[in-house]
Amino acid sequence: MKRKPNRTRRKKPSLVQKQDIDWAKRYGDLDTYKTLCARTQAATNGICCVCMRTPSVVIHHSRYLGDRDTPGQNVFATCVYCHKYVCHNRHNWVKSGRDPLWGNHNTSGFEKRLQVSYKLLNQQQRNG
8 A cells, every 4th residue: 555645735826914004004094095985986876886776885895095085986975785795705805915905906897897888877766
């Protein structure tokens, strides 16, 4: 009977530990972030940019830009279900082990879909 070779697992390149990340940098000043969230919700009349029918209660970043976050470009209003199961679905969300603070993002195709939905909802809200 042959013995299996003793394979030691190679360590992955050093990944950033979650506890070492300054998460406040991602969202910035709390008052400014609250204003961004309110503007994003108002622009879509509180409707989810993914399903376009459910009330939105969550703000989703398709990519993190810090103080350059812009509603309809990288920040979108979503419902809880779509945020959890569609926006962060493995087919739509790219995780970065090396830079989890700024490197996580949606695929470009999904981000474009969110932008189109945002524009449609924003036009409906203006024409109201």
